[in-house]
Amino acid sequence: MSEHFSEIYSRRLRRRTLLKLSASSGAAMMLVPTLASGSAQAAQPQFQSLKPRLTDDHAVVSGYSASVLIGWGDGLDGSPAPSFPLSAQEQRARFGFNNDFIAYTPIEGSRRGFLGVNHEYPMGHLMFPGYRTLEHAKRNVSLAQAQSEMAAVGHSVIEIVRTPQGNWTVVPESTFARRIDATTPMNVDGPARGNRLLRTAADPSGTRILGTTACCAGGKTPWGTVLIAEENVGDYFYNPGNRSSNDLSVDNPADIFRQWAAQDPRFDLSHEPNELNRFGWIIEYDPRLPAEMPVKHTALGRFEHEGAAVTCSAGEPLVVYMGDDDENEFIYRFVSADNYEPELGKANSALFARGTLYCARFDDDGGGRWLPMQYGKPPLTADAGFLDPGDVVIHARKAARLLGATPMDRPEGIAISPTSGAVYAALTKNKKKDGNNAANPRRVNAGGHIIELLPSSKGGSADHAADTFTWEILLQGGDPQAQGDSQGIYGKPPPQNSWLTNPDNLVCDPQGRLWIATDGMDDFGRADGLWCTAVSGSERATPRQLFQCPRGAELCGPEFTPDGESLFVAVQHPGKESGSTFSTPSTRWPDFDKDTPPRSAVLAITRSGSGPIGG
Ligand code: FEO
Ligand code: CA
Ligand code: CA
Ligand code: CA
Numbered sequence: 001m002s003e004h005f006s007e008i009y010s011r012r013l014r015r016r017t018l019l020k021l022s023a024s025s026g027a028a029m030m031l032v033p034t035l036a037s038g039s040a041q042a043a044q045p046q047f048q049s050l051k052p053r054l055t056d057d058h059a060v061v062s063g064y065s066a067s068v069l070i071g072w073g074d075g076l077d078g079s080p081a082p083s084f085p086l087s088a089q090e091q092r093a094r095f096g097f098n099n100d101f102i103a104y105t106p107i108e109g110s111r112r113g114f115l116g117v118n119h120e121y122p123m124g125h126l127m128f129p130g131y132r133t134l135e136h137a138k139r140n141v142s143l144a145q146a147q148s149e150m151a152a153v154g155h156s157v158i159e160i161v162r163t164p165q166g167n168w169t170v171v172p173e174s175t176f177a178r179r180i181d182a183t184t185p186m187n188v189d190g191p192a193r194g195n196r197l198l199r200t201a202a203d204p205s206g207t208r209i210l211g212t213t214a215c216c217a218g219g220k221t222p223w224g225t226v227l228i229a230e231e232n233v234g235d236y237f238y239n240p241g242n243r244s245s246n247d248l249s250v251d252n253p254a255d256i257f258r259q260w261a262a263q264d265p266r267f268d269l270s271h272e273p274n275e276l277n278r279f280g281w282i283i284e285y286d287p288r289l290p291a292e293m294p295v296k297h298t299a300l301g302r303f304e305h306e307g308a309a310v311t312c313s314a315g316e317p318l319v320v321y322m323g324d325d326d327e328n329e330f331i332y333r334f335v336s337a338d339n340y341e342p343e344l345g346k347a348n349s350a351l352f353a354r355g356t357l358y359c360a361r362f363d364d365d366g367g368g369r370w371l372p373m374q375y376g377k378p379p380l381t382a383d384a385g386f387l388d389p390g391d392v393v394i395h396a397r398k399a400a401r402l403l404g405a406t407p408m409d410r411p412e413g414i415a416i417s418p419t420s421g422a423v424y425a426a427l428t429k430n431k432k433k434d435g436n437n438a439a440n441p442r443r444v445n446a447g448g449h450i451i452e453l454l455p456s457s458k459g460g461s462a463d464h465a466a467d468t469f470t471w472e473i474l475l476q477g478g479d480p481q482a483q484g485d486s487q488g489i490y491g492k493p494p495p496q497n498s499w500l501t502n503p504d505n506l507v508c509d510p511q512g513r514l515w516i517a518t519d520g521m522d523d524f525g526r527a528d529g530l531w532c533t534a535v536s537g538s539e540r541a542t543p544r545q546l547f548q549c550p551r552g553a554e555l556c557g558p559e560f561t562p563d564g565e566s567l568f569v570a571v572q573h574p575g576k577e578s579g580s581t582f583s584t585p586s587t588r589w590p591d592f593d594k595d596t597p598p599r600s601a602v603l604a605i606t607r608s609g610s611g612p613i614g615g
Contacts, residue, residue, distance in 0.1 A: 046615020
């Protein structure tokens with residue numbers, strides 16, 4: 001049994017009292033994980049942790065199997081990839097590059113469903129021969145290769161089925177299989193629909209956007225639709241003269257002319273200054289309706305969206321938690337104006353069009369407040385350049401900064417416990433700190449940390465729409481033997497010395513355990529992977545490693561089937577290491593074929609026998 005909300009809540013109250021006492025006595029604030037003293041039996045991972053290793057293959061704990069379901073270049077019908085490199089025409093109908101978020105949508109429970117998978121960004125030096133580095137490829141890829149890149153990003157929908165033998169396979173002739181890429185037409189709703197800052201020469205109405213890119217993580221709704229988060233969208237734009245006043249980072253200085261702008265001038269900000277405002281949103285689409293246009297929901301704000309964690313109960317507003325993955329940026333929450341009504345099914349998508357966006361303030365005493373970002377209320381007025389509600393969501397970062405949101409150490413994945421209602425947020429790292437605060441306590445944060453937020457209580461349950469919450473740090477990434485600022489802090493030392501750093505994607509399993517996928521452990525001489533920890537009981541904040549990536553890869557996705565017996569993971573950018581290229585990669589995972597470059601791929605993890613993943 002998992003810890004109930006009321007037990008966490010009372011533990012947190014005791015914790016806050018201790019913090020206040022230590023603050024008033026002048027003692028340093030100790031942000032170490034607290035152990036639950038609740039009576040409930042905590043859900044703990046039931047497997048031996050992997051030992052950390054850095055190799056060119058993946059690994060999974062014994063008693064489990066991890067097999068490739070689909071990888072870059074494979075057909076959406078499961079057919080194998082042609083020889084590489086891929087032309088734009090070949091890429092267009094095939095599984096994209098750098099798989100990230102995974103959404104499983106049931107067709108028949110946990111045996112047949114849709115798998116929606118994001119494709120985050122192209123890496124020309126691992127997609128095509130002749131480029132030394134990613135930057136070299138960005139400057140030099142041919143127009144034909146730029147077209148192939150534009151077809152390799154976005155999202156794939158495939159239909160998958162679990163055979164009677166227990167293996168997952170791609171359904172060969174699914175009518176639902178489709179690609180969404182950098183050119184797919186999208187609708188727009190919410191306060192920025194038609195806003196002057198969204199209008200372009202090709203779309204004078206500001207209501208029809210072509211495509212998506214930088215599709216990082218995402219989310220799912222109870223009515224069966226999928227959310228896609230647009231993250232590092234500035235990376236695709238050419239910005240001569242650094243002329244943009246846009247508040248999303250355009251990573252390309254003027255001298256890096258990514259060839260997308262040559263292919264399509266809307267990616268040149270000197271030609272089309274508003275095009276960048278049309279990216280950086282949360283998108284919703286329906287895997288059951290391949291012909292239906294995806295929608296960019298502007299009420300959820302525009303920033304470098306990592307993902308979107310949705311929660312709602314019948315008769316209550318829809319709530320979405322979101323991180324903005326950049327140094328010293330913020331955590332946000334959207335609360336819909338109207339209530340979720342399960343019997344309305346997909347009509348509930350209208351909830352995304354109207355509501356209030358909030359940014360988070362983490363107070364040093366362990367309390368916190370959601371600050372409403374309402375147009376017309378100071379400071380979000382014309383004096384600060386906000387002329388209407390659309391301007392507030394388009395320039396959400398500026399609005400949140402003016403309101404006093406707390407700068408964070410790169411907010412990535414957010415997960416909501418289905419058993420307790422607690423919310424977990426990954427802060428992956430921050431090497432460009434802009435001051436310190438208790439929620440981001442390291443002076444330089446190389447290893448990242450995870451914060452546990454507890455919404456205020458209503459009727460003994462978490463009230464996700466409440467304006468206040470309490471928080472504490474669940475764990476701090478790093479080696480527990482390290483000294484000072486870089487020390488890892490856990491409930492107990494991780495078994496097999498398999499400590500983690502740089503938490504990125506988070507998910508809670510049906511038992512309420514927290515699964516942590518990492519991105520960046522190569523900085524520590526280790527491979528990224530997937531860990532599981534209890535969040536209550538004696539093993540709170542004591543991660544065990546289930547899966548290890550091949551070298552150069554980060555782990556994305558983790559997604560369970562509803563029964564918890566299958567787990568899908570996305571291995572992204574295997575072989576992304578210094579000196580590793582298309583022709584001389586550091587690994588040729590997963591094919592290990594001399595003519596095939598490393599390929600990002602989705603794996604299905606199942607147990608020998610049956611039972612939930614993690615025990
Ligand atoms: Fe796309 Fe923040 O990882
Ligand atoms: Ca990534
Ligand atoms: Ca991520
Ligand atoms: Ca990351």
